[in-house]
Structure formats: C-alpha cells, structure tokens
Amino acid sequence: MTNSNLKRFFYQNVAQTSDAPLGINIKYAKGVYLYDDNNNAYLDCISGISVSNLGHNNELIKEAILNQINLHTHLMVYGEIVQDSQTLLANYLSEILPSSLNSNYFVNSGSEAIEGAMKLAKRYTGRAEFVALKDAYHGSTHGALSLMSDEYFKNKFAPVLPGISFLEQNDLQNIELLITNKTAAVFLEPIMAEKGYIPCSVKFLTAIRKRCNETDTLLVFDEIQCGMGRTGKLFAFQNFDIVPDILVLAKAFGGGMPLGAFISSKEIMNCLIDNPVLGHITTFGGHPVSCAASLAAIKQLNNPKLLNTLVEKEALFRKHLKHSQITHISGIGLMLAVEFENKVHCRQIIDNCVKKGLLIDWFLYAENKIRISPPLIIESEDILKICYIILECIDEYFATIL
DSSP states (O other): OOHHHHHHHHHHHSOOSSSSOOOOOEEEEEBTEEEETTOOEEEESSHHHHTOTTOBSOHHHHHHHHHHHHHOSOOSSTTSSOOHHHHHHHHHHHHHSOTTOOEEEEESSHHHHHHHHHHHHHHHHOOOEEEEETTOOOOSSHHHHHTOOOHHHHGGGOSOOSSEEEEOTTOOTTHHHHSOTTEEEEEEOSEETTTTSEEOOHHHHHHHHHHHHHHTOEEEEEOTTTTTTTTSSSSGGGGTTOOOSEEEEOGGGGTTSSOEEEEEOHHHHGGGSTTTTTSSOOSSTTOHHHHHHHHHHHHHHSOHHHHTHHHHHHHHHHHHOOOTTOOEEEEETTEEEEEOSOHHHHHHHHHHHHHTTEEOOOOSSOTTEEEEOOOTTOOHHHHHHHHHHHHHHHHHHHHHHO
C-alpha cells in the first residue's frame, strides 16, 4: 500500500481526536528518534506523552515481550489463573514500594486505573464524595472526566458524577472545609501534568495527608505521568516523603505496552472480593505480554545510575533554554514546561520545531507552554540539539512579527 493511501485511510477511517492531527507517517523508532516514510528523523521530546521513558525499541523490553508471546498471550479474565509475568510484576512492585502498597490490581490504561481507584475508595469507605485539584487531568472516561474541574472538557458530556469538590493546588485555605467525613478519597497528581508540570508543595501535600488521616479519607496519588522515574525518583511520591493510600500508575509503567494499575494495601483491596463478588473485573487488564514488558522496563528504570542523571539533564535544559521570550520554566527532572507570553506564540514555535525535526507539543490547560518530556535515556548531545532548535524557532518566529 502506498504512503499516500495510508494517510488517506488514516483521515477517513481512524477516528480523529482533533481537527488538526500531526499526520506524520512514522515507520520505525529507535532510542530517542522517530523516522517517517521518507526516513526523516524526528527527535522525540515528548515520549508519547511520558510513555517511552526508556526510549524506543528497547532490547530488554522486546526480549521480554517475545519470550512471553512464545509462552502464551491471553488465558482468562483477571484474577482467576496464576500467570507468571503478572505475578512476578506484582511481587516486584511489592518489594520496591512501601509495605502499605502491597496489593496490585492491573488494568489496561490510566483512565481505567482511575476508575478502579474511585470504585475502591467508595466501596472501602462507604462514602460517595471526592475531592480533586483544579486543572488536573485524570483521564477521559466518565468517572475520570468527573474529576476534572474544567467545564470546557466535560460540559458536553453532562451530567457527570455528582459530589466532587475542587481544591486549588498549593492553597491550604479550604482543605479542612472540603475534605470531610463524607469524602471517600482525595485524588491528586504530585506534579500536575496538564497544568504545565507544576509540583505540589510539601506543605500542601502534608496538610492534605494530615486531613485525610483525621477524616478517614483515602489519599490517591495519580502518578500516570509523573511516575516511573520521570522526576528523578522511581515514584514521584518519593520526592515528598508522603505515602498515598492508593497509587495509580500507567503510561511508562507498561514499557510501551498498554498497562495501568491501582495499588493499595491488602486490607483495602480485599473489599472488592465480595458483596458483590467480582466488585471490579477486567478481561484484558494485566495482560501477560504487557506485564512482561512492564517488569523488564521497571527493572531498568529502578537504577540509580539512570535516575541520578536526571538532575544534570534538567540543569542542562534550564541552562540552555534561556531567551527573552521565555517567561518561565516549571517542572522537575525530565518533565519541564517552557512558558511563553501566549498560546499563539507557543503554537507557532511548536509547528516550526516539528518542521525542523523536533517532536514537541503543549498542555491541555497551559497552551502557552512547550512540553519537555524526552526519554530518560537522552544524552547531552540531543538535549543541546533540542535547546538549539527551540531557540532557533523562537528567533525565526519573533523576527517575523516584531
């Protein structure tokens, strides 16, 4: 099939999520580069939105996938049959996580993990209300969508779930007012992703943890984007010395394969066993091939030699991304956001970067910011290349309007 036909079929037959998809026909990928049908190289600065933390075509992940495929793929709905890759992944997570996070429920995606965490919190506490942070993104399924404060994204799908209140990030004022003995759980991202990579303050998270303890409310950390080493720690909560009651993982957690998880204590998780039986169930969640890929990925990510390089890599970006038109750089590790005065400037700079072979994008709630989220394995040479292209595109764009 010709490349022109493939593109035509893409626009005709693949459901579109926006009116302006990139439409680049990527044929293969290796390391931190993607290659299109004309063998043009694109330096990957977004990792599939924080998915490909080990880059593309990782040999150990591929080996784990092939080994598992040679054994079996799907066998049975979740939780009925002992499957080696699933069980080994769960055991490894229990070894590296705090002892209170020792029961793992594997699903297919981040949205599904959020949905499972919501059900778990309601079932365990017997409560129906939730608290989330303004400008957070937890997924696009109905329950996850309900945890979003932005009416633009959810009003066309109304009514969403009732009983959800929203806190301002890092504002201590309304914590006691909104988190009560009617609250089942507080959902938050330790580093808010689609707001433009804004970390929560230790003071804010400590106050929420304290209030949750006082009201017997579960604290849920959504580490779908900020987990799996992206902050320089394997898990983002390790930056704050605060342990959630439920941890939600996805994206890079699957090593490039579809996998998510909500993780809690055995005591909390056991409430899904009965009354009703099969309180939460999934057919393909925790797919053995995905679990094999995940275990191979996490073992590589859980490496101080790799994680410790992120301090220097962050510093290199901050050192070289300096320009009079850049108003601020937020974030931590290799989740950084480069801010401009407005979204018009930002969009044009992004478009120009893509034309020069740099794949970057913006944020749902911060369209005036460029996302810097390359694979964690990126080397200094490619960091400098990213900075050079961005600065060049800034200069070229503003030369045309000033």
